[in-house]
Amino acid sequence: MPSFKVEISDVFPCELERAFKTPMLCDITKVHTGFLFMPKVTHCLDDENWGKIAGSRRVFMAKTFTFKGGEALLDTVIDRQENQHWKIQVNQVQVFTFGIHTFIGEWITTPIDAHTTQVRYQYTLEAKSGLLYPFQWFTAKVLWKIYMRRVMNNIRQLAITKSPYSFD
Template identity: 50%
Template sequence: MTTSVTVKTIYHCSLERAFKAPMLCDVSKVHTGFVIMPKVTHCTEDEDWGQPGSSKKVFVAPSLSQAGGEASMDRVIERIENQYWKIEVCEFKSWMLGFSKFVGEWRTTELEPNRILIEYTYTMHADVVWLYPLNWLFTKVFWRVYMQRVLENIRKMAEGDEAFLYA
C-alpha cells in the first residue's frame, strides 16, 4: 500500500536556493527530531550526494523509536535543476511501523523573483496488511505535521543563506 501527503508553502529567496537547500544542506539542521522521529546527527558515504544515483547513510540520535546510530539509506532518484528532486529513504535499520521505504519529492516553481512555490510530497510504502490503517493515519496526521516542521527548518536555511555541504 502507498499513502501520500503533500504540503505547500512560499519561500522568499532565489529559485536556486529554494531548490538546493533541502538536499544539499546539513541534514542535521533539517531533521531535528520530533516526538518519535529521531534527530539526524550526520551522514557518511556521501561523497557524490546530490547527483542522480548517489546515496548516503543517515545516522540518528537515540529517541523513543530508535536506539541511535545508522538509521537508513537515502538515494537521489531524479534531479531536474531548479525544478524537482525525487529521493528514496530505504534500508531502515529499525522497525518503521511496517513501512518499507519513503519516496520524497521536492518541486520548486518560481512565481516571481524571490517568491518560490514549494510543493513537498512524501509517499510512504507499506508491506504489512494489518498495519495499513495505522500507516494511513501516521502518514496523514503525524507525517504531515513533521513535514511542515521540516519545511520551516529548510526555509531558515534557504532564506538565511546557509552554506551548502554538497555541490
C-alpha cells in the same frame, strides 16, 4: 502493499536556486531535527556523491524511546532536474515506522518572481503489509505530515538566511 501520499506546499521568499538547492545540499542535521518517535539526524557517511543522480548517503540518527540510535536509513537521489525537481528514495529503514519500509520524496520548485518561489513537498510512503494499516495511515497522514511541515520550515529558514551548502 499499502501506500500513502502526503503533500504540503508553501511560498518561500527567496530565489529559485536557494529554494531548490537548500533541502538536499545543506546540513541535514539542521533540517531533520526529530519529532516524537522520529529521531533527529546526527550525521551521514558515504555521501561523496550526494546531490547527484544515483548518489546516496547512509543516515545516522539519535537514540529515542523507539530507536537504539545509529545507522537509520539509506537516502538515494533518484532524479534531479536543476531548479525544478528532486526525487529521493529512503529505504533500509531501521527506525520504527509500523512496517513502512520505503519513502519516496519529491521537492518541486516553481518560480513566482525573482525573489519568490512556490515549493511543493510530497512523500509516498510504502508499507510491507496492511496488517497495521490504521497505524500506518495515522503515521503517514498525521504524524508524517506534521514532521514534513517542521522540515519544510527548517529548510525555509536555511534558504532565507542563505545557510551554506554542505554539498555542491
